[in-house]
Amino acid sequence: MRLALPDLDAMDALGARIADKLRPGDVVALSGTLGTGKTTLARAILAALGHEGEVPSPTYTIIETYDALRVPLVHADFYRLDDPSEVDELGLDDYREGAALLAEWPDHAGGFAHEAGCLSIALEKVGEGREAVVTPGANWQSRWP
Template identity: 85%
Template sequence: MTIDLPDLSAMEALGVRIAARLEPGDVIALSGDLGTGKTTLARAILSALGHEGEVPSPTYTIIEAYDGLSVPVVHADFYRLEHPSEVEELGLDDYREGAALIAEWPDHAGGFEHEAGCLSIALKKVGEGREAVVTAGDNWQSRWP
């Protein structure tokens, strides 16, 4: 499914739509070139789940945990990983226990498409806006669109 995102409000609406369907154990895998809106969409999802305040890009910390939301979330940015095996060193599985994962640059972590709870979103620039190509894993089939 392809979704046009002509402006920030459309990106925020997509975040609300995802948050309303998000469950613990899910993965939102965000891919796309630099500047396509991965972190913006992650912020919109977190805000829709009830997070108030700043959502820093986890580019340098790699993992940020958000407890106390309607669904606990781990936001990870795997851009700086040089090899997928580094995910084990980060203890990602421990962070994911009972939480949903928002993964930026999922390919750097070996990908998550094989997980039934994965909603893959490929973002790209289209003119002044963006476009999202959404692929729903098995567990998302009844929840998406």
């Protein structure tokens, strides 16, 4: 499914739509080239889940956790990983227990599309706006129209 995201309001609306359907154990895998809006969409999801305040990009910390939300969330940016095996060293599975995962650059971590709870979103620049190509995993089929 392709969704037009002509402006920030559309990005915020997509973030709210995802947050409304998000459950512990889910993965929202955000891919796209630099500057396509992965972190912007992540911030919109976090805001819709009830986070107030700044949302730093986890580019350097790799993992940021948000426990006091409607759905606890782990926000990870795997851009700096050189090999997917480095995910084991981060202890990602421990962070994910009882939480949803918001993964930027999921391919650098080996990908998550094979997981039934994965909602894959590929962001692309289209003119002045963006477009999202959304691919729901099996557990998202009934939640994502």
